[in-house]
Amino acid sequence: MVGGSGGGQFTYEFIAGPVGVHPYHCHVMPVEEHIGHGLYGVFIVDPKDARQQADEMVMMLNGFDTDFDGENNLYAANTIPFYYQHHPIQVSTNELIRVYVVNMVGLDPINNFHLHGTLYKYYPTGTDMVPSEFTDMTTFSQSERGILEFEYEYTGRYMFHAHLTEFSEKGWSGVFYVKDSSHLNTDVYDYGS
Amino acid sequence: MIMEVKRSSRTKTAVSVIVPFVLLAVMIGYVFGPGAELISFGVVIPEISIEKVEFVDSEIIATVRNTGPIAVDIVMADINDRIYPAAIEPDKHLERFESAVVRIPFEWNEGEPYAVGLTIDDGTRFEKQVDVAAPSIQPTVEMITYFAIIGTYVGIIPVMIGLLWFPFISKLSRSKYKFFLALTVGLLLFLGISAAEEAIEISSENLSDVFNGVLLVATVSVVSFLALNYVGEKLKKRAGASKLAGPVAIALMIAIGIGLHNFGEGLAIGAAIVLGEAALGAVLIVGFALHNTTEGFAIAAPMARTKLMIGRLAAMGMIAGVPAIFGAWVGGFVYSPLAAVIFLAIGVGAIFQVIVLIIRWIQNEEGKLSNSSVLAGIAVGMIIMYITSILV
Numbered sequence: 335m336v337g338g339s340g341g342g343q344f345t346y347e348f349i350a351g352p353v354g355v356h357p358y359h360c361h362v363m364p365v366e367e368h369i370g371h372g373l374y375g376v377f378i379v380d381p382k383d384a385r386q387q388a389d390e391m392v393m394m395l396n397g398f399d400t401d402f403d404g405e406n407n408l409y410a411a412n413t414i415p416f417y418y419q420h421h422p423i424q425v426s427t428n429e430l431i432r433v434y435v436v437n438m439v440g441l442d443p444i445n446n447f448h449l450h451g452t453l454y455k456y457y458p459t460g461t462d463m464v465p466s467e468f469t470d471m472t473t474f475s476q477s478e479r480g481i482l483e484f485e486y487e488y489t490g491r492y493m494f495h496a497h498l499t500e501f502s503e504k505g506w507s508g509v510f511y512v513k514d515s516s517h518l519n520t521d522v523y524d525y526g527s
Numbered sequence: 528m529i530m531e532v533k534r535s536s537r538t539k540t541a542v543s544v545i546v547p548f549v550l551l552a553v554m555i556g557y558v559f560g561p562g563a564e565l566i567s568f569g570v571v572i573p574e575i576s577i578e579k580v581e582f583v584d585s586e587i588i589a590t591v592r593n594t595g596p597i598a599v600d601i602v603m604a605d606i607n608d609r610i611y612p613a614a615i616e617p618d619k620h621l622e623r624f625e626s627a628v629v630r631i632p633f634e635w636n637e638g639e640p641y642a643v644g645l646t647i648d649d650g651t652r653f654e655k656q657v658d659v660a661a662p663s664i665q666p667t668v669e670m671i672t673y674f675a676i677i678g679t680y681v682g683i684i685p686v687m688i689g690l691l692w693f694p695f696i697s698k699l700s701r702s703k704y705k706f707f708l709a710l711t712v713g714l715l716l717f718l719g720i721s722a723a724e725e726a727i728e729i730s731s732e733n734l735s736d737v738f739n740g741v742l743l744v745a746t747v748s749v750v751s752f753l754a755l756n757y758v759g760e761k762l763k764k765r766a767g768a769s770k771l772a773g774p775v776a777i778a779l780m781i782a783i784g785i786g787l788h789n790f791g792e793g794l795a796i797g798a799a800i801v802l803g804e805a806a807l808g809a810v811l812i813v814g815f816a817l818h819n820t821t822e823g824f825a826i827a828a829p830m831a832r833t834k835l836m837i838g839r840l841a842a843m844g845m846i847a848g849v850p851a852i853f854g855a856w857v858g859g860f861v862y863s864p865l866a867a868v869i870f871l872a873i874g875v876g877a878i879f880q881v882i883v884l885i886i887r888w889i890q891n892e893e894g895k896l897s898n899s900s901v902l903a904g905i906a907v908g909m910i911i912m913y914i915t916s917i918l919v
Contacts, residue, residue, distance in 0.1 A: 400650025407652060408610075415610070503609040 353381045354460035355392075355434040355479050369440040370399040370406065372413065376436045376479075381463070388432040388483065389425055395447075395474070395496075395506065397439035406441050408505045409496065415505020418494075422511035427489055429515060433482040434460065437474035445501065446473045447482070451492035451510075454484035471497060486512040573599045573647055575621070576735040577655035578864065580643050581663040582635055588663075589629045589643050589655065593621035594735035603646040604631050635660050664800070666860045674797060674855040681796060681815045682789045682851025686844045689823015693840060696824075696831035704831065705889065706900040706907075711825040712885050713908015715781070718788050718822075719878035721916065723748065725791060726871035733864035744872045751876025755780065756883075775839065777829045777884050782843040784877035785822045786850040791871045792819075793854020798867075800859060815851075821911060822847060829885065 359365075359374035376394050396413055397406035408415045425431050433454075439445045448471045455465035456472055460481040472480065486492065495507030574595030581588040587606060593599055600620050604613035613631040621627055635641060637660055644654045664670055696707055723744060730740025792815045826843050830836075857866065889901060 398650075400646070401652055407646070407650065500609070505610065 350379045352461055353379050355379075355436060355481060356459075357394075357436050357438055357477050357479065359438070359477075366440050367399075367402075369438065370397065372396060372398065374438050376434065378434055378460075385432065386430060388430040390432045390434070391423070392434045392436070393447075395435065395437045395439055395445050397441060397445075397501075399441060404441065406439065406504070409439065409445075409501040410505045411494075411508055416507065418508025422491060422509035424511045424513060425486065426513050426515040427486050429485060431482075431484055431486075431510075434479070435472075435474070435482060436477075436479035438477065439501075440476060442498075442501075444473055444475055444498070445506075446471065446497050447494065448497040449482075449484065449492070449494045451488070451490065451512075452484050452486050454482040457481040457483070486510070488512070489514050571596050573597055573649060573651065574735065574737075575599060575601070575645060575647060575653050577643060577645060577653060578626070578733070580641075580655055580657050582637075582660050583663055585632060585634055587631045587633045587635055587641065587643060589631070589645065590626060591621070591629055591645055592626040592735070593623055594737045596623065598622045600648040601627065601629065601645055602648050604629050605644040605646070605652075606631060606633055606635075607642050608644060637661060664859055666856075670859065671856065674800075674859050675852050677796060677800075677812060678793050678849075678852030678855040681792060681812055681819065681855075683845065683848035685816045685819035686785070686789075686823040686826070686848040687841070689820040689825075690827050690840055690844050692824050693827040693831060693835065696828055697835070699831070702900050705898065706904040707824075707828050707831075708885060708889055709901040709904025710908040710911075711781075711828045711904075712882055712889075713905040713910075714821050714825050714912050715784070715878050715882050715885070715908075716905065717909045717912035717916070718785070719875055719882065721912075722788055722791055722871050722878065723875045725795070726868045726875065729864055729871070730868045734868060738865065738868075740868065743868060744875070747869055747872035748875040748879070751873040752880045753876075755783070755877050755880040774829045774833050774888075777881070777888060778826050778843055779846070780877075780884055781829065781881045782826050782846040784874065784881040785825065785847040787870065787874035787877045789819065789822075789847060790850035790854040790857075791867070791874055793851040793856075794858035794867050794870065795854075796851075797855040797858025797860075819848075821915065829888065 355376065355378050357374055357376055360368040362368060374394075376392055378392070393411040394413070396408075396410045398408045398410075399405060400407045410416075411418060435447055437445045450470075453468055453470045456467040456469060457463075457465050458478075458480045460479070465483070472482075474480075489512050492510045492512060493507060494510060495502040572595065574593075576592050576594045577589050578592055579590040581590075589604070591601065598621060601615055602619065604611055611631050611633060613629055616628045616630065618627070629645060631643070639660050641657045641660055642654050643657065644652050646652045696704065699707065726744045727741055730738065730743060734740050734743075796812060796815070823844060826847060827840065830840065854870075857863075
């Protein structure tokens with residue numbers, strides 16, 4: 335752990351591992367308040383033998399206490415409340431989708447993820463190659479995370495959201511817009527290459 | 528020569544009035560103006576007030592005002608702490624004291640409680656709780672008539688009934704009459720206190736702190752007291768030195784004071800009906816109606832020693848009663864907490880001014896206030912009012 339009065343910069347060097355999806359966050363007191371205002375991030379450690387080719391994305395689940403009353407006012411996947419509800423994530427039919435979900439909501443003890451229209455294989459923390467569940471609903475404690483893998487057979491708009499409905503009505507909800515793979519623009523999904 | 532001297536002395540006076548103001552402006556400009564760094568400590572805390580919430584077809588409409596020291600942007604609306612898409616008219620940026628209307632599409636249910644929340648650009652949320660949702664009332668002919676009828680039942684009819692005590696009072700012996708005059712003081716004392724309480728209550732519940740509710744009530748009451756004192760004196764002088772003038776003027780002042788008070792009652796009833804609190808509305812109507820017969824009595828008492836003038840008496844009954852109708856209209860159609868507080872506070876000043884008048888009159892007639900029938904009258908008056916007020 336390193337602390338500073340701001341403006342400084344330092345470099346961490348470590349050997350990546352274990353395989354999976356991990357969060358990092360500020361550890362300066364008051365930690366809860368810092369986490370409640372977004373001082374954290376995610377890194378992914380890929381296995382040496384690459385995972386199956388997929389349309390990959392990260393969803394960091396956030397809670398924000400904007401008025402300092404010790405309760406979150408807004409929730410989101412990737413920081414902006416309702417963003418994916420108004421800007422649906424475009425995916426295609428019969429293509430593997432891999433979502434790295436990391437729950438960084440503080441103040442509330444749990445959060446969850448629920449998917450419409452299909453079920454996913456769930457890999458807790460992403461550390462094992464064998465899924466623990468085939469489901470459409472996963473509960474996350476604080477900083478709990480995992481990898482979701484699924485496909486859509488049919489085109490359409492499918493919600494994903496917290497099934498803690500309060501969170502979903504305060505920003506943590508979005509939509510997958512599933513298009514026919516024959517119309518797919520492959521450039522769009524050329525991530526990281 | 529003399530003219531010139533006069534003119535120059537006048538100029539001197541004007542300059543001597545203006546100079547302190549100029550110096551004050553220079554100092555304020557220096558301390559607070561652009562580039563001034565003397566006062567740069569502390570944090571300014573923004574504040575907004577949700578002044579009104581209306582329920583219309585598939586929509587909740589909130590009127591919001593910036594009551595803080597700095598400009599704000601309204602960025603988010605919620606119902607029961609759940610975020611909803613909303614529109615704001617004319618726009619989301621509010622300068623100090625500027626207001627806007629937030630329209631939130633929402634399928635609300637009649638009779639349910641709702642909390643309407645607005646969040647400003649620094650993330651602070653402000654809330655207004657509505658205990659019972661009810662469709663906002665539009666000023667149609669039927670509604671105008673309806674409120675007028677209610678105002679008549681509450682204001683005019685009970686006051687007129689109270690006036691019927693006139694013959695009874697006029698036949699009383701001197702000491703009994705004194706008792707009843709003192710009784711009027713007791714009635715008014717109670718009304719004045721209750722109007723002040725009501726005004727302070729409305730201001731603390733519905734007015735933003737910038738209005739300094741209690742001081743607003745105090746200031747308006749005192750100003751109204753002084754203004755009515757002035758008007759009362761003029762009225763007396765104009766009526767001439769005849770023996771009639773005193774009592775009639777006092778009765779008129781009482782009628783005006785009670786009229787302002789009844790305006791407040793009308794407001795309360797209109798607002799209760801608009802807020803959908805039907806039970807409260809009904810109780811208020813019955814309670815105020817019973818209560819207000821005592822007001823008729825208060826008008827009749829000082830005139831009881833004069834000749835019966837039915838026309839005048841009835842006119843005074845109208846002055847006291849009709850404002851209840853206006854109150855019901857204002858309360859029902861254009862409810863504004865600020866207006867309600869101001870009207871009630873004017874009523875407070877009016878009532879206390881009348882109390883002073885009657886006491887002076889008793890003193891003139893009888894000399895002593897510590898007379899047992901006077902003291903008993905005041906006490907009984909307050910007790911009667913308290914008992915009838917329990918019904919409200």
